[in-house]
Amino acid sequence: MLQDLSRQKLAVTIGQHSVAGRKPLNQDFHGTLVPVGRVLTLKGAAFALADGISSSPVAHVAAETAVKSFLDDYYCTSDTWTVKIAASRVIAAANSWLNAQNSGTSDRNRGYLTTFCALVLKGRQAHVFHVGDSRVWRLVDGSLEQLTNDHRVELSAEESYLARALGLSASVEIDYRRVEIEAGDVFVLTTDGVHDHVPPRALAACVAEAADLDKAARDIVALALSNGSADNLTIQIVRIDALPPTDADTALGEADALQPAALPQPPCDFEGYRILRSLHASSRSHLFLATDLESGDRVALKVPSIGLRDNADHLRRFAMEEWIARRIYSPHVVSPAAVPRQRKSLYIATEYIEGQTLRQWMADNPAPSLETVRGIVEQVARGLRAFHRKEMLHQDLRPENVMIDREGTVKIIDLGSVRVAGVLEALPDLDAGEMLGTVQYSAPEYILGKDGSERSDLFSLGVIAYEMLTGRLPYGGQMARARTPRAQAKVSYVPAPSLDPRVPVWVDGALRKAVHPSPLRRQEALSEFLADMRTPNPAFGTRGSIPLVERDPVAFWKVVSVLLALVVLFLAFLLLEPS
Incomplete structure (x- = not known):
């Protein structure tokens, strides 16, 4: 059975067969789902096989x-996962x-129990994925490589039992393995009715x-039966005929289908909008305030900058911004605007947030109270959690990318640097190792060219909290140059109390930990940082218990210098004293 997916650059040939064998009932089950279009790119093709225990x-x-x-x-599930x-x-x-169905069953061997294995090609x-004693194999150079380990305990030659199965307990340990693949690779999924009675060499040859x-699957089942198999028999064979290139066209946005919008000159009309004025311009994009001529809603329109319109990677990431926004549901993250009309060019429409950036707020409030800072930090953290729940990292959290509206609601904006784990599986070259964030607020691991984590976003949040309280960066310009x-x-970390004595030592401890290199x-977790910002953590001690070298490095080295000077003067005095 050929599933031709050449349009998406993935093509597979599938063969499968399942019979009850010598038993009256087939307790095996198998299935395949090969989607098309965007779903195939983001989720892949899936194959699954299960073998219910014979005693039930x-x-x-x-x-x-x-x-x-x-x-x-x-x-x-979320296609960002x-x-x-x-x-x-x-x-x-x-x-x-x-x-749960087994809760009233006294004999677990008569309950809802099954082995399970699955293969996802993406x-x-x-x-x-594997639980039990069904198997997944890969054909390599004419021989079968077993990719799973049986979860079966052998008591004797005649007696054994499953150590793991779906339904056996409230939680299940799932074996997981990921392998790189090439066109021509073949995967085989089997139940024990097949692999217990067909040697791997014979299976590989077939x-x-x-x-x-399909014929090969039937022949292998027939061979198992002729070799004495008395169990149900199921086999799936998946051959990879073609794979997407590593620089596969993205199915996430419209970068490949639409040309970048011309740079509007407000006031003007643009694709059903009335553009009123410019809001912001950078080397990457231009942002405008506009009104939808049909609904009257105010929106923010973003178009790519002129200098990057020939940069395919930039346009691809630009198109992803709205795709990402439509998968985040949080009052603390900018929302996409409805686009009821067919677009003629590439642009992004989001809600218009009437307010000011956190950068401007910090300029207007140079000495905020600790409670005010906590309130802003907690709202930003809620926005970050919305990303993290979807396996996304913002990667460019800074005061310019945080808005505070007129009601005091804090929102994270600018999703152009967001890392989506699920997308990178399909498009590993999307970022190509580029550092997307702003160096003064980026975690040190990004500066070293390493991948980030949720703790990388935490670092950026810690820097912002520190800056709101002190007006400075925790490492000055040192980290950006390291x-x-x-x-x-x-x-060297500069203790916050040395810049503003109003900052409690235990709050400084929370900040110091959040921005550790x-x-x-x-x-x-973000929740731990928020708790440390609200409740004194004994681990951070009091001002007196923190060594001076950590509490105030500048003062420490001044003291050391004075002591060394006194030692030098004393030694000089001894040398000059007559004997």
């Missing part, structure tokens, strides 16, 4: 439920449901020589 009269229901729920629910996160959560949910990677994979791990280890030394 309802095991066939468990197997069917596991496969169907996986194929249905996986494609309902990685395959691992999305699939693991779906499998865990199926396990919880099956286990981009140029294969993702394997698959490698087959032109018709381009090596050794240089970063030498930067090493991500592992920062708070584990």
Whole structure:
């Protein structure tokens, strides 16, 4: 059975077969879902197989439920999630449901229990998920490589039991493996009714020589039966005929379909909008205030800058901004505007936030109270959580990218640097190692060319909180210039109380930890940082318990210099004294 997906640069050939064998009921179940278009790019193609335990009269229901729920629910998860996160959560949910059905069953061997394995092909990677003793194989140079380990405990040659199965307990441990793939690779999924009775060498020979994979699947099942298999038998064979290139065209926006909008000259009409005035201009884009001529709604329109209109990567990321905004639901993140008309050019429409940037607010409020700072920081953190729940990182959090509206609601804006984990699986070259944030607020790991994490966004938030309280950056300009791990280890944190004595020492401890050069030394989560900002943490001590070298490095070295000068004078006096 050929699924030709050449338009999306992925093509697979699938062969599969399942029979009850010598049993009256087939308790195995299998399924395949190969979507098209944007869904294929963002979620991939999925294959799943389950084998209900033979001692249970309802095991066939468990197997069917596991496969169907996986194929249905996986494609309902956020397309910003990685395959691992999305699939693991779906499998865990199926396990919880099956286990709940077993709550009134005294004999677990007669409950809703099943093995399960799944294969997801996305981009140029294969993702394997496994619970139980069904197997996933890969054909490599004519031989089969087993990608899964059986979760079966052998008590004797005649007696064994499953150590793991869906439905067996309230939680389930799922084996996960990711492998790089190439065109021509073949994957095989089997239940024990097949692989217990067909040697890997014979299985590999049947698959490698087959032109018709459906026929190969039937032949392998027939071979297992002739070799004495008394169990249900199921096999799936997936051959990869073509893969997307690493620089695959994105299916996330309209960068490839639309030309960048011409730079408007306000006041003017533009694609159903009346552009009133310019709001902001940078090297990357121009932002305008506009009114929708049909609805009368005020919106902010963003168009690419003239200098980057020939930069395909920039246009691709520009088109992603609105795609990202439509997947974030938070009052603390800018919202996309409705676009009821067919676009003629590439631009972005978002809500218009009437207010001021945090940068302007800081200029207007040079000495805010600690409680005011806490309130702003907590709202920004809520916005960041909305990104993190979708496996996104903002990567460019700075005062210019935070707005405060007239009601005091804080919103994160400018999504042009957001990293989407699920998208990078499909389009690994999207960022091409480029540092997208602003160096003064970027976490040190970005400066070193490393990938970020949620703690990287925390670093940026910590810098902003520090700056609101002191008017300065915690490392001055040192961190921006530190381009090596050794240089970063030498930067000196300036204690906030040394700049503003109103800042409590324990608050300074929270800030110091949030902006530590090493991500592992920062708070584990945004919630921990917020708690440290509100409640004294004994680990940060009091002013007197913090060494002077950490509390005020400048004062420490001044004291050291004075002491050394006194020692030098004393030694000089001893040398000059007559003997």
